[in-house]
Amino acid sequence: MNSLEKQIEDIFSPQGILVQQMPGFQYRKEQHTMARGITRVFQEDAFLVAEAGTGIGKSYAYLVPAILWARQEGSKVVISTRTRALQGQIVDHDLPELAKILNQPFRYMEAKGRENYLCWNKYMNILAGRRELEDEALDFFQAVLTWAESTDTGDRKELSLPGDKMKYWPILAADRHQCLRDLCPYRDKCFRLKMLKQLEKADLIVSNHALLLSDLQMDHSILPQYEHLIIDEAHTFIRVSFEQLSRRFAYQELQRILRALFHKERQVSKGFLMHLYAVYPNYKSMLDEIRSYMEQINALSASYFNILDGAMRKAGEQSNTYVLTAQDMEAEWFYKVFDLYLEWQQTMHALLYKMNVLVKELDGEEDGVQLENFREVLQEISDTVFSIMEEDLQAHDRVVWIEWYQGQAAAVCSASIFSGENLAEKLYSQLRSLVMVSATLAVNRSFDNFIQRSGLQPYADEERVLTLLEDSPFDFERQARLFVVEDMPDPGHKQFNTELIKVLHDVLLKAGEHTLVLFTSRKQMLEVASILRPALESQDIRFLVQNEDGDFDTVMAEFKKSSPAVLFGLETFWEGIDLKGDELTCLVIVKLPFRSPQEPFSSAWDRYYRLQGKNSFQHFMLPDTAVRFKQGIGRLIRSEEDRGAIIVLDSRLVRKKYGRVLQNSIPIKEIIRVGKQELSTCLEPWL
């Protein structure tokens, strides 16, 4: 046993440092095994794919070896989480606790996007009266004054202001197109630059998937060089990388940039161009030309998105995305869109050229830097649209889709179907060690599908990928019961909603203190909610529906403090929520969480497997559903004291052959089949 392994034993053993020095810490052999496994990964330059069931304490199991390794070798370890909540918990709780008990000084730093930090230049411009604010924005500014003068980090998370105040945060936030870079008079105090410098010195960097992937896209210009990476909540990494590595032309984003340059408000002209008109009257004709090109681009963009909108409405598209097909590209509307695009691109080139000329004229001036920032962002938009319209639409290895927002066509996007291969090339190839961990990675107790889809197969072929499956220490058979209502119609059947309402009516009126009902369709959730609301509220049951009764945080807070309470939630509630003890006593799953085949993500995987002559249901849809189903089931039992019932209203779980795969992927082994009539009676002992 070498010194590192000995330290791990001293810390994690049944009488080790954690048990002795951390109040309330309970020895877990699964955690101990995982810490040993991760230590081995660091020592052997290996990759590890690990599932750590709920309650194992996976974050300590990787943080401790990471700290010891970083200190011993003097090399950085980057940790990436999907959610801000977990990132915050590691930085604000886990690492400070470990710092108290480990006999090792270590440095850690949280890496976040620039929009989280106060920009001194913006702040000083407002303070000095160089920028005027409307009343409400001024209230916000006054509310943050004391904090701004005393903060060491400039991180918005230190502010605890309500959402209606924080919506003005962008007036102070660092942002790319207003940053003065080398000409900024406050560079020495810049919070974002300080954060980047501290990342250089840190042993551990705690990041999130979005930032980690942005860093990849920007040729590693955010994070310092690293060779050791731990990806927590890894079950989301394939999906997040598909989105983050995609191309996106968003109408709102373009409008935001153009508006920051020039817009009219109650007949008054505003924006950066007006500032340039005032300071540089000699350049009036050039500014007039820039303004005119911008107006043309605005009009062309509006027509472009209007045609997309009209075409999709005619096709009767209901969902928020639509993947373009080969037939679409032959349609008349598409030719119109393409002609508009060509005109748009030509005008954009003219605008960029003029801006460039003016940037050169303003060389050495702060205003020149700001104008160049705007020009760069517009150049990127132009390049993105070029790639989507002139390359990706014809490419067999990309999917292109339209996105809707609030009933309007809002963006055109494209993504590679080879997301795993891209990760292998851009990310894994630079690493010496990698840990991918989550409470839900294995399907049917196998990691093969995850390894293949995440791009790790070439490393597995070289026998560099280790796997570890540690089950949750909770006693699910004693703590929970899972009922499947076997006489429910198929979810696609027209009678399903009627039966669903009847069953939910019975269950929710009798269910215990806190019931969470997980839906996969917003439309279905709202329909059912509107019918059940009067009955539930007449019985003084606090009834909460995601988005209808508030955003995620609001309904969660209200659900926790009310009893009895029923909460209807969509995708965000299927994972990452942690309701312990009486906060959740009954969980209802309305439908197995199959993704829509029309989603761009599903479409991409379907094309990927079809290209290889494989069945995409077996290789993508089913394993993906198994992991999401396991996430949903995992909401109920979060500690040893928890107890409760799970009701699955989708009888395909026991009727279909593929249901076996889903059953074998969850920690509850005994599944009780019941009829609609006997459900309430069976539930009684568990509520």
Ligand code: SF4
């Ligand atoms: S360097 Fe950029 S982000 Fe930092 S204070 Fe200056 S303008 Fe703001």
